[in-house]
Amino acid sequence: MERSDGTPSDERLMLDWRDGNAVAFEQLYGRHKGGVLRYLLRQTGRREWAEELFQDVWLKVVNARAGYEARARFASWLYSIAHNRLMDHFREHSRASLVSYEDEAGVVEDPPASAHEQPERSLERKQDARVLLDVLGALPAAQREAFVLQQEGDLSVEEIAAVTGVNRETAKSRLRYALSKLRAELVRPS
Numbered sequence: 001m002e003r004s005d006g007t008p009s010d011e012r013l014m015l016d017w018r019d020g021n022a023v024a025f026e027q028l029y030g031r032h033k034g035g036v037l038r039y040l041l042r043q044t045g046r047r048e049w050a051e052e053l054f055q056d057v058w059l060k061v062v063n064a065r066a067g068y069e070a071r072a073r074f075a076s077w078l079y080s081i082a083h084n085r086l087m088d089h090f091r092e093h094s095r096a097s098l099v100s101y102e103d104e105a106g107v108v109e110d111p112p113a114s115a116h117e118q119p120e121r122s123l124e125r126k127q128d129a130r131v132l133l134d135v136l137g138a139l140p141a142a143q144r145e146a147f148v149l150q151q152e153g154d155l156s157v158e159e160i161a162a163v164t165g166v167n168r169e170t171a172k173s174r175l176r177y178a179l180s181k182l183r184a185e186l187v188r189p190s
Contacts, residue, residue, distance in 0.1 A: 001070075010074035018068050029058070032075070035152035036082055042136060042148050043086055053089055057082045076159040079149055083163045135185040143178035146171055 001012035008016070008024070010031065016024035036057060040050040060081050071077075136144055142164075149155045149163060161171035 011070035014065075014068050014074050015070060018065050028074070032078060035154075036078065039079065039082060039148050039152045040086060042133075043141070043145060044089070045137065049089065053082070053085050056085050060085070072162075073155075073159065075153050076155055076162060079153040079155060079159075080163045083145075083149075132186070135182055138185075139178055139181060143174045143181070146174035147178040147182070150175060 001009040001015075003009050008027070010028060013024040013028040017028065033054075037050060037054050040053045040057075041047060044050050044053070057078070061078065064081075136147070139147065145164060146160050149160045150157075153159075153163075155163065157172045157175060158168055160175065161168045164171060166174075
């Protein structure tokens with residue numbers, strides 16, 4: 001089980017970690033920590049909640065290690081755990097969707113810049129990131145979730161449907177509407 005670049009697949013790493021290889025977990029965690037945290041952050045809109053949920057998700061992965069079997073893609077399994085924990089969180093807080101999308105510390109991450117990049121370009125990239133996050137935050141929660149699962153988790157429409165507990169056509173529609181709305185908002189003249 002290898003990826004196209006010759007490195008072990010996520011499933012292989014999880015199986016190796018299950019069998020006692022701690023380095024395999026470090027690699028797996030390194031591959032997915034950013035995507036899972038961004039998914040949770042974009043769904044909750046609050047860094048403190050996202051970080052708490054992030055810890056819960058990885059604790060569930062750790063606790064499930066001994067019984068793990070590669071029945072589906074690891075990313076699909078991982079994002080199912082994240083989605084379920086997120087739904088529990090919303091139920092606990094009686095929240096059906098994102099309420100606030102305020103600019104909290106760390107929500108807009110600076111994209112990596114080259115050493116030769118001009119300060120103006122760096123500022124422009126940061127502003128573009130803020131606009132994208134604002135537009136993403138304005139999407140209905142189900143559409144935002146479908147988009148973020150595709151982008152951050154690299155999940156297929158079928159995997160998004162499985163993670164969110166809807167049929168394939170519903171997942172496909174949510175993703176299509178999200179992409180349409182994002183395109184429409186991002187190409188508007190300022």
